[in-house]
Amino acid sequence: MRAVKFLIAILLLPACGALALTGWQVGATLVSPVGPVAWAFGSGYGLWLAVFVLLPRPTRTYVLGHELTHALWALLMGARVSGLRVRKSGGQVKTSKTNWLVALAPYFFPFYAMLFLAVFFVVHWFWPLERWFPVLFFLVGLGWSFHVTFTLATLLAVDQPDVQSQGWLFSMVVIFSMNIVVLALTAAALSDRVTVGDVCRLAANDLRLAYGWTLDKLAGLWQHGRAWLPR
Numbered sequence: 001m002r003a004v005k006f007l008i009a010i011l012l013l014p015a016c017g018a019l020a021l022t023g024w025q026v027g028a029t030l031v032s033p034v035g036p037v038a039w040a041f042g043s044g045y046g047l048w049l050a051v052f053v054l055l056p057r058p059t060r061t062y063v064l065g066h067e068l069t070h071a072l073w074a075l076l077m078g079a080r081v082s083g084l085r086v087r088k089s090g091g092q093v094k095t096s097k098t099n100w101l102v103a104l105a106p107y108f109f110p111f112y113a114m115l116f117l118a119v120f121f122v123v124h125w126f127w128p129l130e131r132w133f134p135v136l137f138f139l140v141g142l143g144w145s146f147h148v149t150f151t152l153a154t155l156l157a158v159d160q161p162d163v164q165s166q167g168w169l170f171s172m173v174v175i176f177s178m179n180i181v182v183l184a185l186t187a188a189a190l191s192d193r194v195t196v197g198d199v200c201r202l203a204a205n206d207l208r209l210a211y212g213w214t215l216d217k218l219a220g221l222w223q224h225g226r227a228w229l230p231r
Contacts (some may be wrong), residue, residue: 002039002167005100005167005170006167006169006170007168008170009167009169009170009172009173010169012173012177013173014210014213015070015173015177015207016173016176016177016209016213017210018203018206018209018210018211019177019206019207020053020176020180020204021182021206021210022170022184022199022203023180023182023183025049025199025202025206026184026187026188026194026199026202027187029193029194030187030191030193030194033087036134037133037134037191038139038140038176039134040134040136040137040138041137041138041140041144042140042141043141044137044138044139044140044141044142044143044145045142045144045145046141046145047142047145048141048142048145048146048147048149049068049149052145052146052149052150057150059088060086060087061129062146062150063086063087063088063090063091064086064091065106065111065112066091066106066111067084067085067086067091067092067093067106068084068093068111068219069105069106069109069111070093070095070102070103070105071084071093071095071110071164072105072109072111073101073102073105074093074096074097074098074102075097077097077098077099077101077102078097079095079096079098080095080096080104080158081093081095081096082094082096083095083231098229099175100166100170103162103165103166104162104166104171104174104175104178104212106151106162107151107155107162107163107171107175108174108178108179108182109178109182109231110143110144110146110147110148110182111141111143111148112142112143112147113139113144113146113147114140114143114184115142115143116136116139116142116143117136117140117186117190120139121135126213129140140186140190143185148179151175155175179191181203184199184203185199188208200226
């Protein structure tokens with residue numbers, strides 16, 4: 001299975017480039033011109049960066065979100081969940097079954113950003129909160145920054161069993177691409193400038209270009225290699 005996932009990861013490398021381009025295009029559309037929403041998101045993102053660098057890190061809070069994300073995605077996959085344990089040095093949650101989505105979800109699913117969104121819209125269902133939207137985007141920016149900083153720090157500093165179980169290359173490809181997908185779709189769902197359909201169309205076009213370019217270069221290498229083969 002490791003060999004199959006490694007092959008899948010190789011095949012998905014052009015998709016990483018394509019999705020990065022899609023994310024860049026979506027981001028450029030959302031922040032040009034820079035409006036209150038972009039300022040609110042950027043302020044929240046920047047504030048957490050300063051907290052992460054300058055103040056003691058709330059590691060236990062990250063571990064709690066990490067394990068709850070495992071649990072949430074396991075429940076979505078129809079598994080049973082039990083035995084949640086959280087310590088500063090690490091955590092654990094027991095699931096009746098797992099797969100690559102359950103294993104890698106904490107590295108691409110920003111638990112606290114999504115929690116802020118869920119709580120806000122549940123309250124908004126009962127009491128109109130339109131004028132508080134900048135606060136929501138500030139909190140979402142804070143949550144995304146929390147997710148990105150702790151994810152990078154964890155992957156760079158610790159050999160994660162979640163990553164090891166899926167293979168390093170496969171895990172990195174999934175984490176990179178899914179972070180972009182989740183962020184772009186979340187931004188589109190909350191924005192009046194870009195729709196989810198726009199994101200899907202941009203991604204489809206960028207994927208077509210990326211794989212077309214890749215196949216063209218591989219065909220050129222094949223032809224070049226054949227010229228050096230003995231006749």
